[in-house]
Amino acid sequence: MLGIVYKGVAFPLLFTMLDKRGNSNSEERIDLINRFICLFGKQVIESVVADREFVGEHFKVFLLHKDKVIKASHLFTRFKTNEFVHYNKIVKINGQLCYLSGCKLNNKKGKQDFLIIVSFNKPEKAQEEYKQRWQIEICFKAMTSSGFDI
DSSP: OEEEEETTEEEEEEOOOOSSSSOOOHHHHHHHHHHHHHHHOGGGOSEEOOOGGGTGGGOEEEETTTTEEEEGGGGTTTSOBTOOEEOSSOEEETTEEEEEEEEEEEOTTSOEEEEEEEESSOGGGHHHHHTTHHHHHHHHHHHHTSSSOO
8 A cells, every 4th residue: 555644644545455465575566656656756756655564675776976786774784773864875766866864773573674764855854754654554554454444
C-alpha cells in the first residue's frame, strides 16, 4: 500500500493485492512507486517514507562525487547509534537525484538497523516527515486487519 498523509491523517492511494502471505518483495514495491510516478509524476514527491521492509536488497546509491555505487546504509555506519544526520551530498538512486538522511539503530534483537530517508528537497525536514509514517501504519492496520479486512 502506498498512502499519503495530509494534516495528520493517512489516506491509501495505491495498493496491490498479493496472492501470498507476508510482505511484498522489492520488485513489487518498486512497481508500486513506478505506478505512482506514472500517474502523478516524480516532481510531486517531497519524500518517500517507508518501513524497514521497503528497502530490500536493491537500496544502493550512486555517489556522484566518488563515481561509485554503495549500499545506502554504509553512509551512516560511522555515526553513533540514534544520531540522525543528513548526508551532505546529492546522490542518485535509480537514476534520480536525491538527498539521504538517516541514523543507525539497534533493533529488538540487538542487531543494527538503519533508518534512511530519501527526499527530493528540504532534507532538513526529513526526520519531521518520517514521523508521519505512523499515520500510514494506522491506516494500513485499519485496511487489513482491524476494519476493512482487505
